[in-house]
Amino acid sequence: xxxxxxxxxxxxxxxxxxxxxxxxxxxxxxxxxxxxxxxxxxxxxxxxxxxxxx
Amino acid sequence: xxxxxxxxxxxxxxxxxxxxxxxxxxxxxxxxxxxxxxxxxxxxxxxxxxxxxxxxxxxxxxxxxxxxxxxxxxxxxxxxxxxxxxxxxxxxxxxxxxxxxxxxxxxxxxxxxxxxxxxxxxxxxxxxxxxxxxxxxxxxxxxxxxxxxxxxxxxxxxxxxxxxxxxxxxxxxxxxxxxxxxxxxxxxxxxxxxxxxxxxxxxxxxxxxxxxxxxxxxxxxxxxxxxxxxxxxxxxxxxxxxxxxxxxxxxxxxxxxxxxxxxxxxxxxxxxxxxxxxxxxxxxxxxxxxxxxxxxxxxxxxxxxxxxxxxxxxxxxxxxxxxxxxxxxxxxxxxxxxxxxxxxxxxxxxxxxxxxxxxxxxxxxxxxxxxxxxxxxxxxxxxxxxxxxxxxxxxxxxxxxxxxxxxxxxxxxxxxxxxxxxxxxxxxxxxxxxxxxx
Ligand code: HEM
Ligand SMILES: [Fe+2]
Numbered sequence: 001x002x003x004x005x006x007x008x009x010x011x012x013x014x015x016x017x018x019x020x021x022x023x024x025x026x027x028x029x030x031x032x033x034x035x036x037x038x039x040x041x042x043x044x045x046x047x048x049x050x051x052x053x054x
Numbered sequence: 055x056x057x058x059x060x061x062x063x064x065x066x067x068x069x070x071x072x073x074x075x076x077x078x079x080x081x082x083x084x085x086x087x088x089x090x091x092x093x094x095x096x097x098x099x100x101x102x103x104x105x106x107x108x109x110x111x112x113x114x115x116x117x118x119x120x121x122x123x124x125x126x127x128x129x130x131x132x133x134x135x136x137x138x139x140x141x142x143x144x145x146x147x148x149x150x151x152x153x154x155x156x157x158x159x160x161x162x163x164x165x166x167x168x169x170x171x172x173x174x175x176x177x178x179x180x181x182x183x184x185x186x187x188x189x190x191x192x193x194x195x196x197x198x199x200x201x202x203x204x205x206x207x208x209x210x211x212x213x214x215x216x217x218x219x220x221x222x223x224x225x226x227x228x229x230x231x232x233x234x235x236x237x238x239x240x241x242x243x244x245x246x247x248x249x250x251x252x253x254x255x256x257x258x259x260x261x262x263x264x265x266x267x268x269x270x271x272x273x274x275x276x277x278x279x280x281x282x283x284x285x286x287x288x289x290x291x292x293x294x295x296x297x298x299x300x301x302x303x304x305x306x307x308x309x310x311x312x313x314x315x316x317x318x319x320x321x322x323x324x325x326x327x328x329x330x331x332x333x334x335x336x337x338x339x340x341x342x343x344x345x346x347x348x349x350x351x352x353x354x355x356x357x358x359x360x361x362x363x364x365x366x367x368x369x370x371x372x373x374x375x376x377x378x379x380x381x382x383x384x385x386x387x388x389x390x391x392x393x394x395x396x397x398x399x400x401x402x403x404x405x406x407x408x409x410x411x412x413x414x415x416x417x418x419x420x421x422x423x424x425x426x427x428x429x430x431x432x433x434x435x436x437x438x439x440x441x442x443x444x445x446x447x448x449x450x451x452x453x454x455x456x457x458x459x460x461x462x463x464x465x466x467x468x469x470x471x472x473x474x475x476x477x478x479x480x481x482x483x484x485x486x487x488x489x490x491x492x
Contacts, residue, residue: 007176009430010183040419043129043426 004030005052009042012052076384078108083117085368088468094365095410098398107382115391116384119398121405121422123382127394129427132381133373135164140374141389154271155250155264161312163429164319171428177305178313178432181294187435189290193228194436195443197221202447210458213333213479214326217444222325225440226317231290236273243270247318254471274311321433323473324366328441330476331364332357333448334464337457337481339412346414347449356414357441361423363412365397369472371425396422397474454484 001016013019013033018026022040024033030049038045082105083097084090090097098119101108106120118127127133137143147156159165163174180186198221205216223244224237232240246267250260278296281287287296295310305313336343336356346356371394375386386392399422401409406416424431431437448455458480465478 005179007172007179008428009434010179042424042430043125043420044428044430045129048428 001027002030003052003054004049006039006042006044006048007050008044008048009039011039011041013049076105076108077111078105078117079111082108083110086468088466091368091466091468091474094368094397094474095401098365098401099403101395101398102402102404107384109384110393113393115393116386117393117395118382119395119402121399121402124394124396124399125420125422125426127373127381127392128422128425128429130381131168132376132379133392134168134376135371135373135429136167137165137372137374139376139389140391141387153264153268155246155267157308158271158312158315159250161306161308162319163313163316163432168428173303174305174309174313175428175432176300177298177303177309178295180298181291182432182435183294184435186289186291186294187229187439190229190436191439191443194225194439197224197228198440198443198447202451207451207485208483209485210480210482213330213462213481214477217333218326218329218476221329221440221444222322223318225325225436226321229291229436230314230317231292239269239273243267243273244318244322246270247315248322251319252471271311274314275307278307278310317433320431321436325437325440327364327366327473327475328361328437329444330479331366332360332441332445333481334457334462334476334479335360335364335412336445337455337462340456342412342414346445347453350446352414353442353445354438355416355418357438357445358418358421358423359412359414359416362400362406362418362421363410365400366474366476367397367472368470368474370394370396396425452481452483452485455481456484458482 001014003015004013005011006013013030015029016026018024018028019040020026030046033046035046039048080087083101101117101119102121105117106123107116107118109115110117118124138146152160161174163171166174201217201220205211223241226244227237227240246263247270249255249263250267255263277292281292281296287293292310295305295313298305336346342356346352373392373394375388375390375392377388379386379388399405403409405420424434424437462479462481464476467475467477
């Protein structure tokens with residue numbers, strides 16, 4: 001499982017956790033999010049995200 | 055007003071593209087009228103419901119007001135905040151005539167191309183990440199606690215002079231890591247940067263402000279050089295900017311100095327209103343003030359809701375059309391300016407149920423309080439830290455505070471160029487009189 005970061009606002013999408021409060025189940029891979037999914041913090045599209053290693 | 059043959063007033067219907075351009079004038083929206091500054095809600099409601107997008111004949115710009123269109127506009131690449139794209143922009147100075155201040159401005163987030171902007175946002179992001187930003191909590195807290203200690207325990211005081219005008223620039227200084235001995239110099243630099251960014255200045259006034267900013271520019275060049283000479287530039291904000299690297303690219307001195315100037319432009323004036331509107335919002339809704347005291351975990355949500363509800367902007371944000379384009383059913387010409395009327399959008403009933411109700415438990419999903427898309431506010435950490443710590447101190451020290459008189463003897467600066475700037479807000483502290491210990 002990977003993490004992805006929004007390069008605009010720094011929001012981190014953690015595949016292991018998903019976003020249950022937005023209807024995205026834990027374990028949902030980033031590539032499986034809808035193409036029109038946007039960053040829940042700043043509204044940027046998927047292509048504003050990069051893989052993130054902490 | 056846009057009068058349609060079938061009798062509708064306004065421009066809110068579909069199929070507008072075959073119609074004439076939707077236009078408004080100062081009778082619908084006059085951001086400089088004192089009545090509007092005091093009581094903007096009816097105007098905002100009219101704009102969002104009847105004129106979600108319209109050409110303003112007197113202001114010579116498009117005004118986009120509905121929540122939906124504002125969101126689309128902020129995320130669109132057909133519009134840019136780059137002032138140089140404006141049809142009436144002053145010609146760029148020749149290289150030989152440029153001051154350092156111009157060079158700095160050329161690199162700022164508001165002046166660069168879209169590609170360059172994304173490069174800057176990517177390279178600056180690590181400096182705004184939680185591990186770096188959380189280092190500022192303690193210094194911002196010191197600043198705010200010290201301010202409240204100085205305020206002491208008066209019967210009443212003015213939030214604008216005692217809090218709002220004193221914290222914002224110093225908070226930015228602490229975030230950047232300006233040492234206490236250089237705080238006065240930084241304050242002067244900030245004044246120059248804010249002044250030079252105003253739209254309503256004469257060329258001479260702007261030139262003077264830019265020249266007076268030189269000392270600040272020299273200071274930061276020196277600080278950056280000192281850091282670059284170290285084996286490791288450091289773990290703080292400035293260090294993170296210097297260390298940032300992506301695809302063999304890193305930030306230049308001008309990139310870093312310009313970022314600092316962008317933080318000042320976007321973060322000092324806005325944060326003045328942050329403090330006054332937070333306190334005004336809470337004290338004029340005592341039920342919400344006591345709810346927050348009972349449930350401090352609502353703080354994060356309360357801050358954003360108070361900003362939404364207060365809507366301190368009168369003439370908030372701008373875009374310029376990159377090319378001829380159709381937007382919201384209207385034909386926009388290359389170089390025209392567009393007002394992103396977020397203050398109205400924050401009160402759009404199509405997005406917010408009972409928009410005029412302050413509800414600190416409101417579901418704020420999809421809000422545009424800090425914008426959206428590529429120009430999303432870079433300062434949200436500082437906004438939240440500053441707001442939270444200020445309110446915590448205020449509530450702890452003045453739990454029974456009320457507005458003085460009916461409305462805190464509220465006064466506005468009607469001449470302010472883009473904000474519904476509150477310049478007086480008096481609060482009664484209702485503290486128990488301190489008994490002298492014999
Ligand atoms: C009440 C406080 C604040 C509010 C409501 C706010 C809101 C916003 C909004 C709506 C935008 C988007 C502008 C646009 O799209 O044209 C923005 C951008 C920005 N904000 Fe804030 N802001 C606040 C405070 C701050 C502070 C304290 C800082 C800095 C420390 C800051 C730095 C910035 C910067 C640099 C941008 C431009 C980002 C870019 O163009 O990439 N803001 N802010
Ligand atoms: Fe984001």
